[in-house]
Amino acid sequence: MALKVREMGLRAASAIVLAPLAVFAVWLGGVWITAVMMAACVLLAMEWSRMSAREGWKPIFGAVGLALLAAVAVTHATGLSAGLVLMVFGAALAGIFARSRGLSMTDAAYGVLYIGWPAVLFIWLRDGNSAAGFYWVTLTFAVTWSADIVAFLVGSTVGGPKLWPRYSPNKTWSGFLGGLAAGTVAGAAMSMLPGAGAPSLWWSALLGLAAAAAAMAGDLWESALKRRFGVKDAGAIIPGHGGLLDRVDGLMFAIVVVAAGRALFLHFGGVA
Known part of the structure; x- marks a missing residue:
């Protein structure tokens, strides 16, 4: 019971810090929410790469991260359709790159799609300001x-x-x-x-x-x-x-x- 109370306390403390920041960024919209989303994509790409490719995670992080950043930037600049197309293209390239390094092609490509879909849809949902x-x-x-x-x-x-x-x-x-x-x-x-x-x-x-x-x-x-x-x-x-x-x-x-x-x-x- 004490462990659950401690866990709830940590969750609450984290939420108190993070929730207002998230809502403030959403309220600002526009380039601000895109910048926050790009920063989140970098962190998520790192976590995904370290989880799915422990020994060779750094090059996979680079491939997955670049694909995500490109998709989010294009969605912000030109719209959802172009962002989705670039995301799929980036997933394919990340998979091919992973295979050339002797790592899982599927895991790298899936990482781009798993993180990329909600990232570009989030920009589309916010719809500027x-x-x-x-x-x-x-x-x-x-x-x-x-x-x-x-x-x-x-x-x-x-x-x-x-x-x-x-x-x-x-x-x-x-x-x-x-x-x-x-x-x-x-x-x-x-x-x-x-x-x-x-x-x-x-x-x-x-x-x-x-x-x-x-x-x-x-x-x-x-x-x-x-x-x-x-x-x-x-x-x-x-x-x-x-x-x-x-x-x-x-x-x-x-x-x-x-x-x-x-x-x-x-x-x-x-x-x-």
Whole structure:
């Protein structure tokens, strides 16, 4: 119990420091959020490379990092389509480079796609300095953080059957359901953000539910990846959380779902 209390304290302290910085960068938007995203991509590329290619991680870090930086920069400058094309091209080049070094082609290419998809979609979601962009990105943060915190609290308090014991023995069905409920409520609440031109409360609640499920799936997926590579944490940069990848694994999946939600909203005549 004392260990759980200490872990919760570290998580809370990290969140108190990181959350305002993240929200401030999102509020600024434009080149500022792109700069933050590029810095995050460098750290994530390093963690991925050290986790997936322990002996030869430095050249893989260079290849994966350059591919990610190029994709984010092009997305900021010209738009989502060009960024996605460059990301796929960069993944192929990183894989070919890894193979030339006698390392896993698949792991290097997958690292670019795994980190790159949410990175370029995040820039697209923020949409420069628009109020609607602030709504979409803030919704993603609110849903992911709410789902993560409530899932941890409910799972630790209620316990019960394990969700996926093979890869993540601490996660429970009670925590999963609590996280879904929290994400749904957070999504509904975000529809009231002033000036965002957001969809209806019910639409935002449904998107919050889907994004919360994606966030927790992302957490489980990263647990499976760490088990595959034989590591406990992706890094040690954030107290109570391990590496940056350990902190944003759920957010990465949630971004993809929210981006799909925005695309549907635009398709059906929404203005966002």
